[in-house]
Amino acid sequence: ETGVTQTPRHLVMGMTNKKSLKCEQHLGHNAMYWYKQSAKKPLELMFVYSLEERVENNSVPSRFSPECPNSSHLFLHLHTLQPEDSALYLCASSQDLGGATYEQYFGPGTRLTVT
Amino acid sequence: RKEVEQDPGPFNVPEGATVAFNCTYSNSASQSFFWYRQDCRKEPKLLMSVYSSGNEDGRFTAQLNRASQYISLLIRDSKLSDSATYLCVVNGDGNNRLAFGKGNQVVVIP
Numbered sequence: 001e002t003g004v005t006q007t008p009r010h011l012v013m014g015m016t017n018k019k020s021l022k023c024e025q026h027l028g029h030n031a032m033y034w035y036k037q038s039a040k041k042p043l044e045l046m047f048v049y050s051l052e053e054r055v056e057n058n059s060v061p062s063r064f065s066p067e068c069p070n071s072s073h074l075f076l077h078l079h080t081l082q083p084e085d086s087a088l089y090l091c092a093s094s095q096d097l098g099g100a101t102y103e104q105y106f107g108p109g110t111r112l113t114v115t
Numbered sequence: 116r117k118e119v120e121q122d123p124g125p126f127n128v129p130e131g132a133t134v135a136f137n138c139t140y141s142n143s144a145s146q147s148f149f150w151y152r153q154d155c156r157k158e159p160k161l162l163m164s165v166y167s168s169g170n171e172d173g174r175f176t177a178q179l180n181r182a183s184q185y186i187s188l189l190i191r192d193s194k195l196s197d198s199a200t201y202l203c204v205v206n207g208d209g210n211n212r213l214a215f216g217k218g219n220q221v222v223v224i225p
Contacts, residue, residue: 040123042119042202042215042217042218045213048212103149103161103164106158106159107158108157
């Protein structure tokens with residue numbers, strides 16, 4: 001595997017379900033990110049991790065819970081979501097944070113539908 | 116005012132023609148500027164960074180105007196494969212965050 005991978009690619013879940021999104025980067029990067037991309041809206045940053053430590057939580061509701069067990073893996077745990085949470089969730093990584101000067105490499109995303 | 120503003124288009128461009136678009140940003144302290152490309156139902160990928168002096172990569176030219184707080188992208192001799200959404204990206208408030216525009220959708224027509 002190369003680059004940034006995400007699983008699952010598609011997910012349909014009910015509002016009472018609990019599920020997790022997984023991201024893995026094979027680039028040796030130190031920073032990882034979760035983004036949300038909704039139709040007709042710009043990418044919204046959700047969380048930033050640097051060396052497994054969360055450095056930014058961009059006012060994300062608590063029904064989204066990130067986890068970074070090591071510098072290669074990032075999870076997004078989901079519970080009691082709302083239909084408006086349906087979106088494409090993108091994971092990205094970069095060499096370091098560096099004032100956001102480093103190129104970010106994106107995974108293919110998980111397309112989430114909340115019913 | 117939004118952090119990064121782009122006219123979503125679409126920009127319908129005849130094959131072989133030149134197309135240009137701008138994006139404006141609100142944070143005068145921003146230091147890093149990028150254009151990313153996103154194909155339909157795919158992830159964004161870096162197209163080019165934008166430097167103060169302007170830079171060119173093949174048919175693509177990017178310019179930065181700090182005084183007016185905008186960056187531009189020009190595509191010459193458009194190819195069908197250039198059809199995509201071009202995202203303007205600027206480092207936002209604080210040091211660790213990129214702010215994305217909605218993107219300029221380009222459709223190259225045969």
